[in-house]
Amino acid sequence: MSSTENDGNAASVAYCVPGGQIFQSVYVQVHGYIALIICLLGSAANSVNIAVLSRKEMASSTNSILTGLAVADLLVMLDYIPFALHIYTKIGSEYNRNSYGWAVFVYFHSIFSQTFHTISIWLTITLAVWRYIAIKFPQKNRTLCNKRNTNIAITVAYAVCPILCLPIYFAMNIRETVVSKNASENTTWSETDSVNATGSRPPAYALQMTDNTDLLTAIFWIYSVFIKLIPCVVLSILSVLLILKMKSSDRRRQKLLKKSAITTSEGEKTRLNEDGGGRRGGGGRTDRTTRMLVALLGLFLATELPQALFGLLTAIAPHLFGVCYYAFGEVMDLMALVGSAVNFVLYCSMSRQFRSTFTRLARKVLPLPRPEGEALVSLKA
Template sequence: MANLSNNFTYCDLEEFRKHYKENIHGYLSLTVCIFGSIANIFNICVLRKMRSPTNCILVGLAVADLLVMAQYIPFTVHRNLPSLPLYYTHFNYSWAVFYKFHSLFTLVLHFIACCLTIILAIWRYVYVSQIHASNICSDQKRTVIVILVTYIACPIICFPMYSTLEIMGYNQTCDLNGVIVLKEDRPKYRKLKNETIFILHPNDPNYLSVWVYSLLLKLLPCILLTILSYKIISALLETRRRRIKLLSSSSPLQSGSRRPKSSTIQLYKENQADRTTKMLLAVLLLFLVTEFPQAILGLTSAIYGQQFLDECYAALGKS
């Protein structure tokens, strides 16, 4: 880690963080989670009726997103939209346990979503490339098994992260009714008392969670998806080139005659498949746009240490 003087500042984002957290973040995240949960429920209901290996993976993605958003609703209400005045019971042990569960649960589910996105890209690349050795990718039951294995394996892979958070008790000054009193307001009170509050505290001196998060859960999936997206685009362009070449090599009599019904159906299926591939490719590219900045920010935090983590990552990523 870099050794820097106390006067050095990476980011001056405290004002932005305070304004965003107090006025925007709670309401925005709650709105996104509610509408996102509803949208994912609709996705699951629709995709279940359109059975195919690709749609099975999309259902798996929708389930992961739904679980994250559904459990994020009580978290954001408690943390970002608390009722005032703030009592010390707001930070009781039960909520601290829930906070720890929230942190690990969202981490695991996000990793599952990343893995399923990569699987989706692999399945589509196999399809557009017309690779013959694609028994798993074309079989719905085997695809479901792969999805279930992903849901089981990801929590095991994330196991080293489970010990990087611990619940710690702190003394908190309150008035006689249990309302938390800030340090600068304490002279206004004649009588105060101390109560115990419980806060989630990182127990990660070697920045294991930051390294695992930035490299394994963010950067590696982004690199894999970049390569797979390039492969899919190349396969689409090659397929289009072959199709144009095949049409141009037809004889004038064949090109001027009425196209057989079987050929028309085949062309319609290919156009539908191309549109589906382009739609899924757009999903992959949107994933990269959202994940790459987080991967870079997390990796930079791992390299430069706690100061960068507090001043930059906390302000932008953990408001």
């Protein structure tokens, strides 16, 4: 090993040891249970999102993208539940933990979760682009962001992202490890594993990173730049543009409202209704939709940007992966799960149409009391 590599390894130790290892050893004890709670609640919330957003009265390009986003987030959480049970909790960790089957599942989980999380990321970008076109070029919105183009964008995300994540497949290998009975105490064995006649444990299978450092570095660059950093930069720019456009629209509306008292031209009144939009008009709904999207983008950046920066640092200095990434990997997983789980709360708090549709759907499924007016109408019908 060269002196440069030694210096790099020493630097990684200086940065992440012992603080990172101490933190990881404490947090890993509760990560599985926190992740399970988030995944169970998030799976239920995303299922409701799909049920509500796919209703006929909710049909729109924006809601179609949000439905595709909810499907991707739901699949990520459903996949993480058995992974958390197996790796991080006592509920499933004692059953055949080192078997080849579990190693295959962890391999599948690593690829599956990253693929659908990437789909979620690029659908979020599509949503931001569609919204920016809607408020910046309203005349072209129906042409550029119609149902056909929206379905194509969703299909492309679901088709291309698995290809983009394909290099992850080559980053890992399932390896067999035979450990003697008197091996290190750090080795974890299943209670169901039996000891053979020679006093050795049966083969243990584990998922390990490839030894090809050049390939691993290339994969880190793909992961950090194309999957994480570029989407974060694009969404940051779009978020700023949307916020500036909202402020510009607010200032324009205030000017138009001041002029409306002395306006005599019917044409200008029509323009006021179209551009400014009364509090009860389409302009208000457009602003609410845009604000909801900006909040969604802000949440996305808060959960994804730290991962993007950490991935970039790992790509620049691959030796940090073995020391630093493992110390904070569970925290980054949790941040991604939180970002995928809270969209329901965001929709309910910022979309009146979503709340009303959800309420009607809930009354059909659950035995909830109905308002008196609605009950009378149903009896007359």
